[in-house]
Amino acid sequence: MKFKDKVVLVTGGATGIGRAMCLQFAREGAAVIVNYSKSKDRAKEVVDLIDAMGGQAVEIQADVSRDRQARQLIDQAVARFNRLDILINNAGWTRFIPHDELDALSEEILEKTWSVTVKAPIYCTRAAVPHLREYGAGAVINITSSAAYTAMGSSIIYCAAKAALASITKSLARTLAPEIRVNAIAPGFVDTGFVNWTPEVLAQLQKKTRLGRSIIAEDIADAAVFLAADANASTGQTILVDGGVVALGPNA
Ligand SMILES: NC(=O)c1ccc[n+]([C@@H]2O[C@H](COP(=O)([O-])OP(=O)(O)OC[C@H]3O[C@@H](n4cnc5c(N)ncnc54)[C@H](OP(=O)(O)O)[C@@H]3O)[C@@H](O)[C@H]2O)c1
Secondary structure: OOOOOOEEEEOOOOOHHHHHHHHHHHHOOOEEEEEEOOOHHHHHHHHHHHHHOOOOEEEEEOOOOOHHHHHHHHHHHHHHHOOOOEEEEOOOOOOOOOOOOHHHOOHHHHHHHHHHHHHHHHHHHHHHHHHHHOOOOEEEEEEOOOHHHHOOOOOHHHHHHHHHHHHHHHHHHHHHOOOEEEEEEEEOOEOOOOOOOOHHHHHHHOOOOOOOOOEOHHHHHHHHHHHHHHOOOOOOOEEEEOOOHHHHOOOO
């Protein structure tokens, strides 16, 4: 077990990629904090699954785009398990706005996409730093997107916000070294229902990658385990988990 006696917090851990990461870290022995903002039942379901496999988990509600709630989340997590070793900034929010529809980028969409994607990881990370530092081997993993590389994605602001998070990953890696490693994972398309794609765009996205299959949430979870447990000489890095699409182009 790679994470025996370790504690991981996954923001947005109730659904999709976050859920897969919670289960994978639990399988590797970690105690898991499953954060959610709205999906209470889904969060409880993840906790029950981890309980059933003999692990330890708790669900904690917090809107991580609010500084005070992010701080309370970290406080409650540490109060529950006495330590925090790994923080995964996974929570995300977006709306599908075709890039040529500039007027459809409302103030609300601009603000919410930026707050959840960029501000929340800063809020959670700075609140977690004293705890991640305590044993000299903390890890932060930010979930960015292949959209940060291609500027193609659900909206212009989503692409920009994920690129900002990639930059923040490097800044924090430099600032928090050597006690805390900060890395990122940039997933390609994963069919989690995250985006309100039109059926036509969804069909395009579901086309096979160079690997002959779609990317699934468990692929992202495997990369997260690698970064947290094995990549001890890596910090400030982003791993693309997209079936080679950014590096090689789509499988036309
Ligand atoms: N699916 C893809 O194709 C893809 C590709 C690249 C990157 N990503 C990234 O992967 C991450 C996970 O997305 P997903 O695909 O797994 O979609 P998802 O199932 O919709 O997950 C998004 C999660 O974020 C949580 N969340 C949203 N706002 C929050 C807030 N203010 N506070 C706390 N939690 C909040 C949601 O929790 P509640 O329901 O409780 O609000 C939900 O569990 C996101 O960062 C996304 O940008 C996804």
